[in-house]
Amino acid sequence: MTGDLEPAVSVAGARRALATAFREAGLDTPELDARLLVGHALGLDRAALTAQSDRTIRGEEAERIRTFAARRIGREPVARIVGTKEFWSLPFVIAPAVLVPRPETETLVEAALGVVDAKRRQRLRIADLGTGSGALLLALLHELEGADGVGTDVSPAALGVARENCERLGLARRATFVACDFGAALGGGFDLVVSNPPYVVQRELLRLDPEVRNYDPKLALDGGVDGLAAYRRIAADARRLTARGAHIIVELGAGMADPVAAVFAAAGLAIRAVRPDLNGVPRALILRQAP
Numbered sequence: 001m002t003g004d005l006e007p008a009v010s011v012a013g014a015r016r017a018l019a020t021a022f023r024e025a026g027l028d029t030p031e032l033d034a035r036l037l038v039g040h041a042l043g044l045d046r047a048a049l050t051a052q053s054d055r056t057i058r059g060e061e062a063e064r065i066r067t068f069a070a071r072r073i074g075r076e077p078v079a080r081i082v083g084t085k086e087f088w089s090l091p092f093v094i095a096p097a098v099l100v101p102r103p104e105t106e107t108l109v110e111a112a113l114g115v116v117d118a119k120r121r122q123r124l125r126i127a128d129l130g131t132g133s134g135a136l137l138l139a140l141l142h143e144l145e146g147a148d149g150v151g152t153d154v155s156p157a158a159l160g161v162a163r164e165n166c167e168r169l170g171l172a173r174r175a176t177f178v179a180c181d182f183g184a185a186l187g188g189g190f191d192l193v194v195s196n197p198p199y200v201v202q203r204e205l206l207r208l209d210p211e212v213r214n215y216d217p218k219l220a221l222d223g224g225v226d227g228l229a230a231y232r233r234i235a236a237d238a239r240r241l242t243a244r245g246a247h248i249i250v251e252l253g254a255g256m257a258d259p260v261a262a263v264f265a266a267a268g269l270a271i272r273a274v275r276p277d278l279n280g281v282p283r284a285l286i287l288r289q290a291p
């Protein structure tokens, strides 16, 4: 890497060296990435890093820091290097088989909590189609103590990650996981169906950031020639899966609100609302099975 660590560098010096190297490499958040990776290499959280900022880095620590820095400069996401990502303030284990949970997907959790607000403590059945790391389902079960749910994924490796997250978050009693394509193997009666399906238009796949293109599973990104392939599958099953009055909430790619709404309207679902993410991009489409 450029900005290699000098001998006997301090913790603070190592952070500065990495931040400089990351900035020169054109990374978006060089200071943040440097703090997270130095912290991970030393096994220190943010407060401990600050408390130990003057101490000298040992040889094997420097070696770990250099390795992590080289991986990050090769555009491997920080979450994949450290092996975890926070979603809805909960820690999720990440592995190559799953998409790194994105902050904008928290918009779906907010939307879901909004539609079930009056029923927070009631028994609710939730399905998360294409669950990946389990982020959406497990965040919802964490919030809704009366709910239980099913996460599906075509990837058995992804389901392994989701199950591990489920155990770690203490939610195993209320969640099950099923290997299938979206809702294909599920019966009906769900009160809430959520999904962050693959929605990237095929010809855009090569234009994604290297962090996404080279590290997120293609299966979790590829939405077919028009980006709508997964929504069509979900829409085809939506009425069968849901109880009367149930809500269905799907994540939207940028600019996809109208075409996705049209897919679900054609399948007989009512469009209730579109909720923007923190950048103002319409992100969560809220649909309802007519009561």
Ligand code: GLN
Residues within 6 Å of the ligand: 102, 196, 197, 198, 199, 200, 208, 212, 220, 221, 222, 251
């Ligand atoms: N939001 C992802 C991205 O960064 C796409 C994930 C998806 O297709 N659901 O491009």
